[in-house]
Amino acid sequence: MNVAVLGGGIMGGGIAQISACAGHGVWVLDVTASQLDRTRATIEGSLARLARKETLTLAECQAALSRLRFTTELTDAVQKADTVVEAVPEDLSLKQEIVAEVADEAPAHCLLATNTSQLSITAIGGTLGEDAQRLVGMHFFNPPVIMRLVELIAGLETTAETLERAEAFAHSLGKETVVCLKDVPGFLTTRCSVILRLECMRMLEEGLASAEDIDKALRLGFNHPMGPLELGDLVGLDTFLDSADALAEVHGDRFRAPAVARNLVAAGRFGRKTLRGVYEYDDDGRRLDPSGDSST
Ligand SMILES: NC(=O)c1ccc[n+]([C@@H]2O[C@H](COP(=O)([O-])OP(=O)(O)OC[C@H]3O[C@@H](n4cnc5c(N)ncnc54)[C@H](O)[C@@H]3O)[C@@H](O)[C@H]2O)c1
Known part of the structure; x- marks a missing residue:
């Protein structure tokens, strides 16, 4: 072919x-x-x-x-x-x-x-x-x-x-x-991945746990290879916010991004590509842990 x-x-x-x-x-x-x-x-x-x-x-x-x-x-x-x-x-x-x-x-x-x-x-x-x-x-x-x-x-x-x-x-x-079977924006998978990351951001905003623990909960509790917050940093929070906003127009408030997401993007903290997002990264793109050491 x-x-x-x-x-x-x-x-x-x-x-x-x-x-x-x-x-x-x-x-x-x-x-x-x-x-x-x-x-x-x-x-x-x-x-x-x-x-x-x-x-x-x-x-x-x-x-x-x-x-x-x-x-x-x-x-x-x-x-x-x-x-x-x-x-x-x-x-x-x-x-x-x-x-x-x-x-x-x-x-x-x-x-x-x-x-x-x-x-x-x-x-x-x-x-x-x-x-x-x-x-x-x-x-x-x-x-x-x-x-x-x-x-x-x-x-x-x-x-x-x-x-x-x-x-x-x-x-x-x-x-x-x-x-x-139906042409609805977000299809099956994008709807699920966006809603999951939004919920993790809401929990972060509510101060329920650290970003590290929210990601760890999803990695170890549900076998996700990466936590939704660290994956958001990898995909780009600017891209993620555009995606959530477009889905909110069609599916309503459950896709409305919380202030923490808007503020990160407004501050230019797009994730790995700008070396700062939910997490911070060194010049080689490796994540810094809160004490300032390179980890992953
Ligand atoms: N990146 C992801 O994780 C991912 C996952 C699933 C689907 N998608 C979708 O796949 C598509 C591409 O995403 P990507 O991440 O590969 O983007 P990308 O920016 O890495 O690649 C897009 C490429 O298209 C080229 N391009 C732009 N205008 C063009 C034109 N007129 N003719 C030919 N090439 C042109 C660009 O130069 C660039 O190389 C998007 O619709 C995106 O939503 C992305």
């Missing part, structure tokens, strides 16, 4: 890598050659790690790399594509534009998938006319190389055949799927 991945960032790079490992021919599109160089280097580094762990052989890594091509021209990427996955930034008008361009340039049978975390699939395909029938939400998780789930979302016009094709593509990548 020919796959095109639009956007070679955190998610697009990973989706391209697992598609190439699954034997698909893959084009990766991004806006600059320098970003594509970074995407290629990230994929090479990730494949090298998988080879060191003996998850893949060197020959399999080489074969995957040989299936990847990189371009800044949309036509090159999609003109022979059977499946396109868009993973450009979470901006409705950008996604609408790029999906409309792909519908014009790609073959008429091509599956159109969007990796949006929470935007309406129907709105992304709002200008597509009949082509909206082959648009589907394929929500991969970070990092796509490791996380086992792909959440499929049907837009209002998405056909059963399109959903089946998306499911088959996800299975070809070795992923499990769940289907969100």
